[in-house]
Amino acid sequence: MVETDRSSGPSTARLEAFSDGVLAIAITLLILEIRVPEVQPGGSLARSLWDLWPKYATFAVSFVTIGIMWVNHHALFDRVVRIDRRLMFLNLLLLGAICFLPFPTAVLGDYVTDPTQGHIAAALYGINMLAVGIGFLALWRHLLTHPELRAHDFEDEHVRAGLRRTIVGPIVYCVAIGLAFLSAPAALVLFAVLAVYFAVGRISRTRA
Amino acid sequence: MVETDRSSGPSTARLEAFSDGVLAIAITLLILEIRVPEVQPGGSLARSLWDLWPKYATFAVSFVTIGIMWVNHHALFDRVVRIDRRLMFLNLLLLGAICFLPFPTAVLGDYVTDPTQGHIAAALYGINMLAVGIGFLALWRHLLTHPELRAHDFEDEHVRAGLRRTIVGPIVYCVAIGLAFLSAPAALVLFAVLAVYFAVGRISRTRA
Amino acid sequence: MVETDRSSGPSTARLEAFSDGVLAIAITLLILEIRVPEVQPGGSLARSLWDLWPKYATFAVSFVTIGIMWVNHHALFDRVVRIDRRLMFLNLLLLGAICFLPFPTAVLGDYVTDPTQGHIAAALYGINMLAVGIGFLALWRHLLTHPELRAHDFEDEHVRAGLRRTIVGPIVYCVAIGLAFLSAPAALVLFAVLAVYFAVGRISRTRA
């Protein structure tokens, strides 16, 4: 029946456009968490701006990470030709986890250098990243068990390869959460290394 | 005359793209209402973050709900082939009600656990949801009385089925507003149940 | 030469998409200017929410007005087939004036009921609206003197009709600025009436 068929969910193109919009906004909102410092009389703006370095660092890490998420999201949906409601709902949960990122980013930027509270801030950041990774895993797994949603040249082995690549993220973020309780700055460095690794690793793979 | 015809309103594609943009932004702005907690000397960030649970809960409920609104909006306009000015204006009012949601979401997140003020906060949230539901009803009703705007295989009975499904929302949100005056947390639970119900119910219907 | 030709500016489709994006964001950001009220001990959230009515009123007026601007913007660019740099630059100035609107909206929402400061707040709002109206006039005028940018069935008389319709806005907003110095609430009522008039007037014209 036409009506049921049509109501079965939005087209791939529109879901991708909506997801692109949400990701573009989430990545841009990050800057709003860096507020203009108020310089005390006798103080120095240069010093105040310098002291904000954890905010710049977390901005940069989250920006690159969401950018990579956008690429991965695209790489996945590029091979999807049909969308069922469950895929749409899983995608919505994934977008929700990504949209949440500006909050842990701001918390980490404020507390990473705090010797007592930094651990929790870094762990929160890692937990959010873990949730995003699990969201991607859930999408890939749904595609594995629903071949009818995939382009016909996108075979089981490709999906399994995607799953294997995707599972790296949650594993390393579990490690990062553990590291957060040893040292918050070290966890931030690991988050940065992971962002660059995922970005550059993908570049290398493509060029090979 | 060409000019009158062209000035009769934007194309379906552009109205949908504009609506998609507005919904994508409204859903993403929700996170801005969760502010980094300031930990008092001797306090604990972990405890402060934990105390923000009503903010996370209202974020999650509003996120899923706006996501479902996006799906419903798309399902409706997917069957519209022409747009008149009244449809455009009704759509604008609907978008306005949805764009307002971050405010009641923030109010509910701040006051849901307040034993005296929580009722009003939950009622405000329900009223906003009711307004959104009425907005959808108005769109469906306009389509019922204006068959010339619909795809030719989208018949009166389909529109009436859409109207019947759509009327469930306003009714349950009226109940929720009443419940708000008994218990704000209970109303929040109902809002969450409704979001999941609408999302999963649609999934089941599609799979059946 | 290919290069010069291509560098002469973005395509109509991309300029429209960019403008749509900017308008969709500007309209959605309006809600951020309504902050959750802090209820004093012994105070009432219901009363605090009620006292925010000027914020709701200015939100509604600006939302509908930007929505109408979007329709007008689309109606204009729908008949443009080529874009030169000056049109692009005039469009950028127009978008700048529209993006500025959340600020006067917030100022008016905060001060409209202030008997001494309200006049300035209402005048500022009117001046911003006037600037937007002049921006539209400049676009129409550029199209009048550059027929090579227009669709071939979009003739001088149509552009002149568009100019005549567009000039109504700046004139009434000049009146509103004058009224602001007599009564800020009266000016707000006029802004609301104008928004509804433009929206409904366009509906009537289409149905006639």
Added chain:
Amino acid sequence: MVETDRSSGPSTARLEAFSDGVLAIAITLLILEIRVPEVQPGGSLARSLWDLWPKYATFAVSFVTIGIMWVNHHALFDRVVRIDRRLMFLNLLLLGAICFLPFPTAVLGDYVTDPTQGHIAAALYGINMLAVGIGFLALWRHLLTHPELRAHDFEDEHVRAGLRRTIVGPIVYCVAIGLAFLSAPAALVLFAVLAVYFAVGRISRTRA
């Protein structure tokens, strides 16, 4: 192999749409940095609004500058037919630099008239602009050394001409950073002149 090929990066169209979205949001967020002034008892809103002129000025300069960046970004990607991962990553860094702009804009708006702190604020703004310019240079340079990414009528000489035009930006922003340490307001004037020059200069070139 199909899978490797597809995973080599998003299509030009989708990268452009994502970049457009990010730029449209960054340009619109600028207004959020202008906050409603609080008038002290006995004070004047007119005077408070007047005193915000540095915020309006920096808003205008950044708005026009990001607008020109959008045009330049489009002019570049208009001639790109394939995207490799490195181009995507360089584009992400460029977008990151542009998304950062609301922060220096807000800092400059708050401190440009401060005789001791203004220098740093203006220098920060110039450094951000310099970073954006270098980002554009990196994109052009990558295109120069990777002809396989370009449209076939987009030859080496065109890319070199683009590089030469693009290098003007970083050079003048270096001058502006130096000027910032002499006079912050003078540097702001230079930023404004540059924005108008780039916009109008491009218009003249097109008309010639």
